[in-house]
Amino acid sequence: MPKHETPLMDDLEKGPWPSFVSDLKRQAEKNPQCWDIIGQMELSFKDRMTHWKHGGIVGVFGYGGGIVGRYSDVPEQFPGVAHFHTVRLNQPSSKFYRTDLLRKMCDLWEKRGSGMTNLHGSTGDLILLGTRTEELEPLFYDLTHDLEWDLGGSGSNLRTPECCIGKARCEWSCYDTQATCHGMTMKYQDEIHRPAFPYKFKFKFSGCPNDCVAAIARSDLSAIGTWRDNIRINQDEVKKYISGENVPNGGGIPAKAKKFDIQKEVIDLCPTGCMWMEGDALKIDDAECTRCMHCLNVMPKALRPGVDQGASVMMGAKAPILDGAQLGTLVVPFIKMDPDNEFEELVDVIEKCWDYWMEHGKNRERLGETIQRIGLPTFLRVMEIEPIPQHVKEPRSNPYVFWREEEVEGGWQRDVKEFRKKHAQ
Amino acid sequence: MALSIEELKEKIMEKALKGPKTQLYVKDFYACDPEAKPRAVKNAANDLVKEGRMVFWSSGSTTMYAAKERAQKEQD
Numbered sequence: 124m125p126k127h128e129t130p131l132m133d134d135l136e137k138g139p140w141p142s143f144v145s146d147l148k149r150q151a152e153k154n155p156q157c158w159d160i161i162g163q164m165e166l167s168f169k170d171r172m173t174h175w176k177h178g179g180i181v182g183v184f185g186y187g188g189g190i191v192g193r194y195s196d197v198p199e200q201f202p203g204v205a206h207f208h209t210v211r212l213n214q215p216s217s218k219f220y221r222t223d224l225l226r227k228m229c230d231l232w233e234k235r236g237s238g239m240t241n242l243h244g245s246t247g248d249l250i251l252l253g254t255r256t257e258e259l260e261p262l263f264y265d266l267t268h269d270l271e272w273d274l275g276g277s278g279s280n281l282r283t284p285e286c287c288i289g290k291a292r293c294e295w296s297c298y299d300t301q302a303t304c305h306g307m308t309m310k311y312q313d314e315i316h317r318p319a320f321p322y323k324f325k326f327k328f329s330g331c332p333n334d335c336v337a338a339i340a341r342s343d344l345s346a347i348g349t350w351r352d353n354i355r356i357n358q359d360e361v362k363k364y365i366s367g368e369n370v371p372n373g374g375g376i377p378a379k380a381k382k383f384d385i386q387k388e389v390i391d392l393c394p395t396g397c398m399w400m401e402g403d404a405l406k407i408d409d410a411e412c413t414r415c416m417h418c419l420n421v422m423p424k425a426l427r428p429g430v431d432q433g434a435s436v437m438m439g440a441k442a443p444i445l446d447g448a449q450l451g452t453l454v455v456p457f458i459k460m461d462p463d464n465e466f467e468e469l470v471d472v473i474e475k476c477w478d479y480w481m482e483h484g485k486n487r488e489r490l491g492e493t494i495q496r497i498g499l500p501t502f503l504r505v506m507e508i509e510p511i512p513q514h515v516k517e518p519r520s521n522p523y524v525f526w527r528e529e530e531v532e533g534g535w536q537r538d539v540k541e542f543r544k545k546h547a548q
Numbered sequence: 549m550a551l552s553i554e555e556l557k558e559k560i561m562e563k564a565l566k567g568p569k570t571q572l573y574v575k576d577f578y579a580c581d582p583e584a585k586p587r588a589v590k591n592a593a594n595d596l597v598k599e600g601r602m603v604f605w606s607s608g609s610t611t612m613y614a615a616k617e618r619a620q621k622e623q624d
Contacts, residue, residue, distance in 0.1 A: 187611050278604070
């Protein structure tokens with residue numbers, strides 16, 4: 124395949140940052156089809172429109188996800204990308220890889236595809252970029268038999284579950300995110316590989332409210348670690364922060380390492396104002412704590428999450444396709460995340476939500492949009508959850524209170540004649 | 549009384565072959581047996597894909613079902 128004249132793409136190699144165009148050119152020396160990617164992108168810039176067709180019938184036998192079909196609409200001009208399918212590989216929990224496995228994967232991808240990868244795509248999967256339809260089955264066979272590696276989710280499936288680094292390396296993790304992510308991936312293989320839903324559905328698991336996988340912003344169901352009891356305080360370490368012996372923020376913000384002022388940098392920044400000093404002791408009114416994690420992040424040696432740990436479940440986050448972007452809404456304030464009972468409480472929440480959404484969600488309607496449409500009170504009833512103040516977003520704007528029949532003594536049944544006797548003229 | 553899995557599959561196939569639209573969402577098949585649970589309908593539709601009578605069409609974000617011959621004709 125010949126090189127193309129690509130002045131616009133070449134321009135993207137200028138400037139201080141690494142350029143994907145340079146990477147493409149380097150790969151094209153080995154795999155000439157990459158010249159056609161550059162050529163087609165140049166044409167897209169000129170025409171100000173994409174030259175990929177929308178979707179297609181493509182996949183591996185028995186799977187309805189994991190392969191994203193991409194066909195060029197100018198295949199005569201760029202035969203190297205006539206087919207340019209993307210393959211999503213289910214990344215290991217927290218993205219811990221063995222290097223020998225990565226080498227094998229790269230060798231396989233050089234043989235069966237363009238050799239280009241995304242580590243990682245926005246989905247969290249390891250993305251293999253660009254292969255032909257006839258290469259899909261051999262690639263899938265080698266992946267599953269030699270590398271024991273499976274595809275991730277795409278389309279109207281459960282998308283590849285994702286988690287933060289969790290207890291592997293993080294002192295704040297309130298539950299084992301890797302065990303949860305792996306457990307849910309194994310349990311819901313059918314939902315990952317075969318479309319089951321009105322639209323995509325994403326799980327993401329963060330071990331603490333720092334939410335390092337941005338679960339609350341990106342997933343239909345996010346489990347974010349939290350604790351039910353009090354923040355543990357080591358007053359000796361608090362004193363060391365105040366005296367300057369301990370460096371705040373773990374030394375991560377050098378400018379703040381000098382002259383630490385606990386009042387200014389911790390207490391005054393608490394969003395609920397639940398902290399104060401009594402002499403040289405730090406006090407916290409834990410009932411008011413909103414789990415923002417700021418104080419724990421600033422003074423990790425002095426403060427730790429409580430010991431009664433689990434997760435809060437938020438639902439309905441999404442990107443702004445319809446009705447704008449949404450963060451997840453708190454639905455379940457606290458559940459235990461117990462690998463010994465195979466995360467029974469989480470599974471119960473997931474399946475209750477799925478059973479309703481599969482039946483009542485409209486085509487291409489994310490869970491967050493369904494919740495918006497039916498209203499949170501209705502959704503809480505579906506989930507069999509008693510409303511609590513934390514479910515309330517804002518003061519009521521509707522002056523009416525609507526009662527359901529079962530909430531009213533005697534229901535809607537009454538003797539009208541008996542009632543009217545009181546008003547007889 | 550819900551249909552048997554085989555009866556449900558035939559109803560789904562009929563809808564996929566004779567309906568005005570080539571590509572259908574899984575929800576479009578719920579009407580084939582209003583008494584069946586969504587999962588049962590999904591499993592029946594996926595069985596038809598395994599049998600090679602239906603295919604998945606995917607945009608990357610959405611997956612739809614289509615009768616194999618109709619979909620192939622449209623794609624060609």
